[in-house]
Amino acid sequence: MIAKRINSPLTSSLGRLFDGVAAIAGLRSRVNYEGQAAMELEMAARAETETFYEYAWEGDGPLRVLPAPIVRAWWRMSGKAARSR
Secondary structure, three states, X not given: OOOOOOOOOOOOOOHHHHHHHHHHOOOOOOOOOXXXXXXXXXXXXXXXXXXXXXXXXXXXXXXXXXXXXXXHHHHHHHOHHHHOO
């Protein structure tokens, strides 16, 4: 399906990543509408921060954002990694 481009649109969305991080953070595990968890995650973030998470991408055509470095960095910065040991 991907090779024939049938029902496989290109996307720039990372919505599921933000839903997952919101669930890991304990903010929201179930949603009532699309984007709810991501919006609540954004509201919980400090607006005045000047730090950013590590990130990486790959590809020559459409770039593919690799979510693993983002989630690992968030886990370390949130302090949850130390509490889970």
